[in-house]
């Protein structure tokens with residue numbers, strides 16, 4: 056509890072801006088639009104107040120949707136010979152928010168067919184994709200979302216006010232499209248733990264959610280989405296295992312030595328031919344994996360390390376692991392710095408049972424202790440991932 060008190064007591068100002076105009080301008084800035092556009096000057100792209108003038112006299116729901124689409128997929132030949140590249144970092148909802156802000160310039164435009172405007176509807180039931188989630192605007196911390204039975208399990212890996220890595224665990228039944236759970240912090244190598252706050256996830260799609268947290272009277276929130284690191288022309292949430300087509304994404308633990316764990320997220324192009332899959336196909340694109348190891352320093356306080364690599368064609372894989380320093384949830388953001396601390400190796404079958412080895416020297420990153428395991432028993436705690444979801 057003491058560490059956590061320090062964590063929240065020294066927390067910086069909670070940045071809260073209620074103004075949606077402010078939020079939209081920040082959005083345009085954070086999505087790099089202002090590299091080519093300004094409100095009232097032509098840069099590489101047209102001035103936004105010129106865009107407003109062009110469409111103001113015929114501002115319809117269809118036009119609004121078309122411009123939101125142009126923002127996401129790029130455009131050409133409307134303003135001149137220079138094309139606008141695609142902006143895949145922008146979601147559909149964000150593109151609509153941006154275009155609404157642009158059309159509010161010069162005194163604003165009323166939609167001529169407001170009745171036709173589809174009210175954004177959040178589906179009543181959303182099955183979130185499992186794996187690592189993040190805030191793409193603030194890389195360095197993340198959310199490991201997994202399902203175990205009817206429960207949604209979340210490991211929040213972030214930093215305390217000193218920049219030190221820390222992780223928290225939350226689990227509760229999930230149904231519908233939102234989820235709340237108590238936030239647990241463990242110490243003494245996972246033997247002890249206590250509730251330090253609450254967290255809520257409100258999903259708007261299978262890959263997007265709002266995350267709200269409350270810890271010791273301090274609260275915050277951020278928009279998070281599935282961390283998409285896989286590549287390929289036909290992205291699947293693979294890679295799948297060679298034999299049965301099971302995605303290896305999940306949270307793994309050692310039944311003989313509970314309290315620490317490993318999360319695996321697998322994504323990327325994976326070909327299935329004649330009922331069998333193979334690691335690379337068109338253009339030699341392979342699958343990728345990100346692993347997060349949740350462990351402890353020599354005093355039993357939580358640490359986490361992250362590694363990534365390509366998914367090899369065998370079920371064994373080795374990864375270099377890095378310990379990061381970063382900013383606490385409501386500290387001002389600094390990009391995290393990583394230090395190599397060792398490797399992990401795992402080898403398991405489709406049922407999610409196998410062996411795990413690691414050699415981590417936390418002192419390389421300025422923390423105490425080594426975390427060594429040699430061919431420990433290893434078991435998937437969480438449900439198998441839904442297979443092949445386009446995004």
Ligand code: HEC
Nearest residue numbers: 086088091099100130131132133134135137138139142153
């Ligand atoms: C690399 C430069 C560049 C970036 C980055 C960029 N744009 Fe553009 N944008 C352009 C250019 C060039 C055009 C004109 C394209 C044309 O002639 O059709 C344009 C056109 C537009 C239009 C008018 C489209 C039409 O069909 O009339 C809108 C709206 C727009 N951009 C919004 C955005 C937003 C929002 C972002 C950020 C997500 C963004 N742009 C990022 C260069 C850029």
